[in-house]
Amino acid sequence: MSTPDLVGSGMTSPRTRLRLVERLREQGIQNEAVLAAIAEVPRHIFVDEALSSRAYEDTALPIGLGQTLSQPYIVARMTEIIVDSGPVDRVLEVGTGSGYQAAILSRVCGTVVSIERIGALLDKARERLRLLNARNVVTRRADGHGGLAARGPFNAIVVTAAPRTVPEALVEQLAPGGRLLLPLGGEAQQLTLVTRDADGETTTSQVESANFVPLLPGVN
Ligand code: SAH
Numbered sequence: 413m414s415t416p417d418l419v420g421s422g423m424t425s426p427r428t429r430l431r432l433v434e435r436l437r438e439q440g441i442q443n444e445a446v447l448a449a450i451a452e453v454p455r456h457i458f459v460d461e462a463l464s465s466r467a468y469e470d471t472a473l474p475i476g477l478g479q480t481l482s483q484p485y486i487v488a489r490m491t492e493i494i495v496d497s498g499p500v501d502r503v504l505e506v507g508t509g510s511g512y513q514a515a516i517l518s519r520v521c522g523t524v525v526s527i528e529r530i531g532a533l534l535d536k537a538r539e540r541l542r543l544l545n546a547r548n549v550v551t552r553r554a555d556g557h558g559g560l561a562a563r564g565p566f567n568a569i570v571v572t573a574a575p576r577t578v579p580e581a582l583v584e585q586l587a588p589g590g591r592l593l594l595p596l597g598g599e600a601q602q603l604t605l606v607t608r609d610a611d612g613e614t615t616t617s618q619v620e621s622a623n624f625v626p627l628l629p630g631v632n
Contacts, residue, residue, distance in 0.1 A: 416457040418543065423465035424456040432468040436488050439470075443492040449519035450488055455481075457540055458510040472623075475510045477530055479625055482572060486603075486622065487513050490593055493605065493619065494568040495520050497591050504564065504585070506556030506594075506627070507572035511537030511549075517570070518546040525563045527554040529631045555630055559585040566590060573627040574601050583614060595622040 420426065433451045441447060456467035458481055463473050472480045490513070494500060501522035505514050508528035514537065517524045524546075528534040531553050541549050554560055556571065557579045564585040571582070571594035582592050583606060592606040603619040 416454075416461075416543070418454055418457065420454055420456055424454070424467060426451075428468045429454070432470065432484055435470055436485060439485055441485070441488045441492055443495055445520045446488055446492045446495060446516070449491070449516045450484060452519065453512070453515045453544065455484065455512055457543065458512040458515075475533065477533060479509055479530070479533060481510045481512055482624070487516055489620075490570055490572075490603070491516055491520060493593055494570060494591055497568075497605075497607070498589050499567045502564070502566050502587070504560060504566040504569040504582075505572065506559070506569065506582070508534055508537045508551055509572065511540045511551075513570070513572055514549050514551070515541060515544055515546055518549045521568075522548065524549045525552070525560055525566070526550070527552045527556055527560055529553065529555055529628065531632065553631055556627060557581065557629065561585055568593070571595065571627065572624060574598075574622070574624040575627040578604075578606060578616075579627075583608060588612075593619075595624040598626070 433447050456464035459473050472483045475481050503521040503524050505526040508526040514526040559581045565587040569592045574595040586608040588610040590608045595601040596604045601622045603622040605617050607615045
């Protein structure tokens with residue numbers, strides 16, 4: 413990877429990024445820390461150079477190997493939900509992908525642990541997170557169905573690929589009061605919030621419809 417232009421110019425400039433922030437505000441994102449993170453993190457370095465002029469459109473973009481970087485709205489929304497619902501000292505992301513969501517989380521959370529099953533994507537994501545000096549992000553190649561118990565328990569777990577059912581291991585790795593936010597389903601998905609109380613009891617609520625790639629088994 414050639415060293416990317418972190419500041420950006422023209423279609424990748426900080427001004428273009430601020431226009432995206434204004435659009436997210438209009439769509440209902442209110443958390444100022446989350447909006448500031450979107451304004452600060454250069455999304456264009458998380459996609460191939462050929463796509464960088466589209467990085468600040470509110471659209472999902474391909475990141476290779478059949479995977480996609482979610483649209484900024486859903487990244488902002490998921491981050492806002494976990495930040496607004498309780499502590500975020502220790503957060504697990506399942507599905508590092510490009511590393512963009514991890515970079516946003518790193519601005520508003522204590523420690524971010526992010527796991528990805530595809531080694532080639534993880535290598536690129538690590539390089540980008542290093543360039544951005546995101547030192548509070550730890551990445552591992554692992555199957556997200558199992559979470560990463562050795563690094564838990566987590567105040568929040570954000571899953572950015574869709575399983576059909578809630579992976580039990582993830583619920584078990586929630587700290588008391590922990591929140592698990594994940595898209596559930598196949599063709600039609602629902603972004604779902606599972607909250608674990610101090611007794612280990614869980615409460616589930618549906619947030620909105622979603623459209624993620626599937627959570628696949630094993631590592632690659
Ligand atoms: N959060 C990412 C978007 C990820 S797309 C970003 O900001 O760019 C979903 C990612 O989940 C893909 O990279 C895919 O390889 C990964 N994934 C799918 N199944 C997985 C699993 N079982 N464990 C870990 N990662 C998985």
